[in-house]
Amino acid sequence: MREYCSGDGLSEGWRGLNRVCGEDEGMELLPWSIVDDVTDAEVQTWPILTYEDTQLGAQFNTSVSVDRGLFQIGYQTIIKEQGGIIMGKQSNSTHTQTHTSSVFWYFLTSGIFRYAILGFWGLVVLFGTIHNFVRYLTSSSILRSKTIARCQSFLGRYFAVPPIMTTRQTSQFFSIPSTPRLQTIIISIYFIISIVLMCAPYHAFSENLYFTKKSTQLWRYIGDRAGALVINNLPVMWLFATRNNILLWATGWDFATFNTFHRWIGRACAILIFLHGMAVCIYQNKELGTEVFLPLWKDVDWYMGVVAGCSIILTTLFASSPIRKVVYDLFLIVHQSFAVACLVGLWYHLPVDGPDYVNFIWPCIAAWSFDRLIRIFRLLTWNKFASYSSAEYNRDANVIQLKTRVRQITSPYPGSYYYVYGWRSLKFWESHPFTLSGWNTINTTEESYTELKFLISVQNGFTSRLRSQLLRHEKPGIDVSSEARKACISVEGPYGSHFRPWNSQTALFVIGGAGITIWSIWCRVASMLIRGSGGVKIIWAVKNPAFYQFVYERYMAAWEDVFASTDIELSLDVYFTTSPKNASDDEISGSENHVEPSESIKNWDTVISPSSSSKSHIATEKVRSEEGPRNPGAGPLKTTFFQGRPLIDELVKSQIETLQSSGVNHLAFVGCGPATMAHDIRLSYVSSSDNGQVAVDFHLAPFGW
Known part of the structure; x- marks a missing residue:
């Protein structure tokens, strides 16, 4: 070691060998001081150990001197195995050359x-x-x-x-x-x-x-x-x-x-x-x-x-x-x-x-x-141990409205979602995210709390088991669709990123199915969202009229209350994509395959003939649209009904062209829907964002996980 290593390298190498022997064999080497006084003349009398000797398994009963060739082989073996390079002072050009050519390899294979x-x-x-x-x-x-x-x-x-x-x-x-x-x-x-x-x-x-x-x-x-x-x-x-x-x-x-x-x-x-x-x-x-x-x-x-x-x-x-x-x-x-x-x-x-x-x-x-x-921590701080939670299931819409009371710790915000726990289930450990659809702040002499609302489309798994629990408690002669039942529910949240396009002059929401909760929660701050006298347009693709009817009864009155004191125009285009009750939300998309109108729409008294502007949004002659106020003179909400699936790209382009002609230069574009629909929403933003006259703030809210 004294021949091939410097003083500092000698001490470091000896400590390294001692550490390896201790970790691998549980023993320590003798201190270097016992051999440090060996003279060079004594070393010259020792036999020289070569690489060939190691291959033949040669044994020596005396101290040996290592051949330079064997040292080079051992040196290369160690640095290649450990993935490192001895970064000390090199004593000859060979070591320097090895160091220089191996820098890239050293970075890749070392720590x-x-x-x-x-x-x-x-x-x-x-x-x-x-x-x-x-x-x-x-x-x-x-x-x-x-x-x-x-x-x-x-x-x-x-x-x-x-x-x-x-x-x-x-x-x-x-x-x-x-x-x-x-x-x-x-x-x-x-x-x-x-x-x-x-x-x-x-x-x-x-x-x-x-x-x-x-x-x-x-x-x-x-x-x-x-x-x-x-x-x-x-x-x-x-x-x-x-x-x-x-x-x-x-x-x-x-x-x-x-x-x-x-x-x-x-x-x-x-x-x-x-x-x-x-x-x-x-x-x-x-x-x-x-x-x-x-x-x-x-x-x-x-x-x-x-x-x-x-x-x-x-x-x-x-x-x-x-x-x-x-x-x-x-x-x-x-x-x-x-x-x-x-x-x-x-x-x-x-x-x-x-x-x-x-x-x-x-x-x-x-x-x-x-x-x-x-x-x-979120569960303990938000939820009240003796809080009341209720769930209401609608058979026709196949949807559950969930309400739960929480402490007034922080205020919910638009686009937030919460993880819902069902403690009475055998799978009490599981939690699932649901977007907040609304909230009410209650302050009484007895207690103060915030009531959170969730609109849940029933699928397989947790939502299906929650529906079964509600149906299990159904009483004879009472329609379960019209009765809210107590549920043992806790929430964890809020989660979700903030999207605040406060400078927008108008807003466009493209929504599928239960994603209507995104608009329902944004509605609370719409007066701050829209700058000036701009309007809000909602394109909502929903599976069947029963879903729309449920949302209409539970939420639309609140929407109109928000906009009643403003000059903001609110329009809602509802697309009924299919009528079967067992259809999944994935069927809501931008496909060109449209379906015939259902009888439930044909018989509505509020239906009138479509205008020419509405007809331009329809891809085929077979698609029927019915346009007219949901309740003429009752509020600012103007509702238009269509049968079929919306052509999202055409609708977004048409909306932007309308904004251009009216001098609007800032649009908030919010989307939420199943995977296929979200894919189409992204594409519609890309195709419409090349317009230099209308700036678009885009936000795609999560729909599924």
Whole structure:
């Protein structure tokens, strides 16, 4: 060591060897001082150990001097295996050349490469935070400039809003929803970085002291690098999966965006962990042989690594969209159970590689624990233990209106949603998000509370079980559709990003099904939303007239009360997409296949013939429209009825052309609907935003999860 190492390098190397001996064999080396007084003359009498001697298994009963060639081989073996370079002062040009040519490889294979993944997502979040901050500053007319407005419009039109698949027929690809273009670019760059890190040079070489074959050396390096990438992805994957994530507030992105990133990181980890397992198994079998490889399965660190890897792969498979929709309960149980199994498996698997990798488990635990603590805090602070909750189910509309009383902690806001817990269910741990449809603040001498309202379209799972509970308590001779029943419900929230286009002169809402709750809650602040005497137009695609009738009876009077004292014009175009009661919300879309009008519309007394402007919105001659005030002279709400599915792109373009002719230059465009309809809404914004005369503030509210 004295011949090939400097003083500082000698001390550091000896401490490193001592640490390795202590961790691997449980013993310590003798202190360096006992051999430090050996003279150079004594060293000259020692036999020289060469690489050939190590291959022949030569044994010596005396001290030996290491041949320079063997030292170079050992040096290369160590730095390639550990993925590092000795950064001390080099004593000759050979070392300097090795250092210079390996800088790129050092970054990729040493511990530094872990920061490539973390650094990438850090830059993504930083970009979102800066954009959100600029958007907040420019929301005021004082700070708003044309240059910033153009940049924001350019970013929204070409990156943030448009889906990567630009036709309705490709709104999904193998059950994977079409993501916005910017999200797709971010995910693609992430996969490119991962591929580059995996495919970068491995510098395998012959005469390696740890491996007998170059091929097995490559398998080992591939497996180690894939495993290291998985570990470095875990903190980000866990953080993006939590609903109480500070990054949601910093970037202004919705939970669906981070959830999309979470799923794709999970898919990448599943591929990498499979590659890690296969590469290590091939290496162990070929390098050590079957007689050594099979007994490894009895080692705790080995089979717990298999448990962790299988947990990641199975979690990814069970998280596919078809399984989530059909058997959500199974998905939830598998997801949570395998997540715990993954961390437990890694806890026993990683110590063999050193404490550095074990440290990556703690951020995962911290993110999960913080999220759960905040959930509990929200439940305890919002909900009153003796509070009253009620649920009303309408058979014809297949919809539930839920009301619950909470403490007056903070005021709800438009676009917010809450997670609803049903404590009387056997699955009391599950919670599901529902958009707030309204609220009332009650102050009496006895108590003060806020009554939250939710309009829930019944689907499979939680909503179906809630409906069954309501029907189970049905009394003979009483129509369950007209009676509200007590429900044991708690809410957690509020969640959701703020969208405040306070400078808009007019607003356009394109809504599908139960997404009408977005307008119902925005209606409360519409007087602040619209600047001047602009109007509000709502395009609502609903399954059947019964749904409309239910909303009409429960909400429309409140809408008119809000607008009664203003000069804002409010118009509602209702499109009845189908009449069967068992139709799903996914049938609401922008398809050109229209259906014939139902008898329920033909017999309405309020129907009159359509005007020429209404006829221009209809794609085929078979589609019938009926136009007229819902109740002439009773309020500012003007309702128009159509049978069929709205052609969203044409309707939005027509609305913008109308605004141009009337001199309006600022529009708030809000959309909410099922996946296919949301896809069409995005496309309609892109096609209509190229108009330079009308500035459009776009917001797409979440509909499903």
